[in-house]
Amino acid sequence: MIPPVRRLAALCALGALGASLTACGTSPAPHPARPAPAAASATPSRPPTLAPGPAGLTPVFRHGPRTAGRTVALTFDADMTADQGPRAARGEHFDNPGLIAALRTLRVPATVFMTGRWAEEYPAQARAIGRDPLFEVANHSFSHYAFTDDCYGLPTVSGDRMRADVERAYTALRRVGVPDAMPYFRFPGGCYDRRALRAVSATGVTAVQWDVVSGDAFATDADAVAQDVLDGVRPGSVVVMHCTRSAAPTTERAVRAIVPELRRRGYRFVKVSELIGAASGRR
Template sequence: MIVPVRRLAAVATVCALGATLTACGTSQTPQQPHRPQPHTAEPTPAHTSTPTPTPAAAPSRPPTLAPGPAGLTPVFEHAPRTADKTVALTFDADMTADQGSRAASGEHFDNPGLIAALRALRVPATVFMTGRWAEEYPDQARSIGHDPQFEIANHSYSHYAFTDDCYGLPTVPESGMRADVERAYTAFRKAGVPNAMPYFRFPGGCYDKRALRAVSGTGVTAVQWDVVSGDAFATDADAVAQQVLDGVKPGSVVVMHCTRSAAPTTERAVRAIVPELRRQGYRFVKVSELIGATRTPH
């Protein structure tokens, strides 16, 4: 279920303020990237010199923000407004845990046309995916996760809200919040998604200090946004595109959706947004690049 967006006050301060846009699980910590073992050279004849083996470089850990006061999960909304005109398009792949029957009856919570358009336009992007979406569309989740143009981040398993009164979404009890985040990572691994990013977007964009504290043990950085596309339930692609173009600033994070049934105009809007922002000198990046430019990874 996708819900309209609204501006929320950030509880944790990271680089700048801005903001806004569903419960059960098994506890597992998100996997870190596999570290390759050093290469060992093949034996060589005695009369030849033996080359020194060169260890394979271990993949770097994705950049995250340092915890906030009292160890609270940090919240990222946009990068510094520097002269470097970068912007991150993010897409929420929403599917609520109890929507399986709707998918079985033919409702589409995926949007392969949008992903194809991003590939054709060569636009890097971050997809905030629910674990339930990955279970429903494992082939697509795996394809996105293995494509270096994209990165997959966590949008909870259930898409239940982490606060009360969040656009009518069912609510995760505080005792189940961390498990809901961890269950999404488990679903990604079962779908064959490698190395999902340590970034988490609260369903509906709704969070408070209690929610930040509950998920702090997962080591994620919470990612919000400063540009609301308005694509949820929109029927006018031009209006969505214009709203994004009017809101983007250097370092912006734009929130959009990868769910055909609830955001049917997104692909068309993207096809208008991308060339215009490029004409204005913007470069598209993933969220990880913006976070990396905001603060030294820890």
């Protein structure tokens, strides 16, 4: 749950609990390059991506076309860092199986941006999500280090490690059995600059941001979270939420309120790939 930008700054100041969303583990070691999705995937064609930006920079996607029908993509960040294993062992829950079950019950397609460390901690869940056609899994880095300085108090990954952090996450996803992680990447904290876009450009990803902030980070009022989403959604919107029980305990309840109301308003839920396909002319 990346709360409204001001809220996220407060999130990061919450100390040990805030670390579940923003702290990062040790710097990742360099890793072999991730194979092109078309080679690694069993799908007949490469998932849609945006064309590179100026000077070949990684393209950034925030929302789909506003005039292509009432579609909306719910996205969920599955956050866990390399140093949080002991906390998980003591019973802290960085997963949220109830949320995933609710999405299945409601038949809501969704995109899960998963850190490599989360996938390593919850391999069976990562594999089940990755193999469920209702969902698609995308990359949220391995370590959840920030890719810029001054990103809500996050420690930063050095410029020469940025590409390796993205590639290491794809490797972790493959190792736990996620067969076709999408070529989409969400920067930790949503923070990026030209250096970061240049650093990850060789991975071939499209960076995915959002235009609706749910405010579910550390929220205690599910109705308020739901209202933030309902007030912000427009055709083609990308909503950012979280899949972390200890840091986003109200998300499941909020989703159960959001989904029927948006459907009543005529919205259709889609994955990010469908919105990117519409934006790039691939539908």
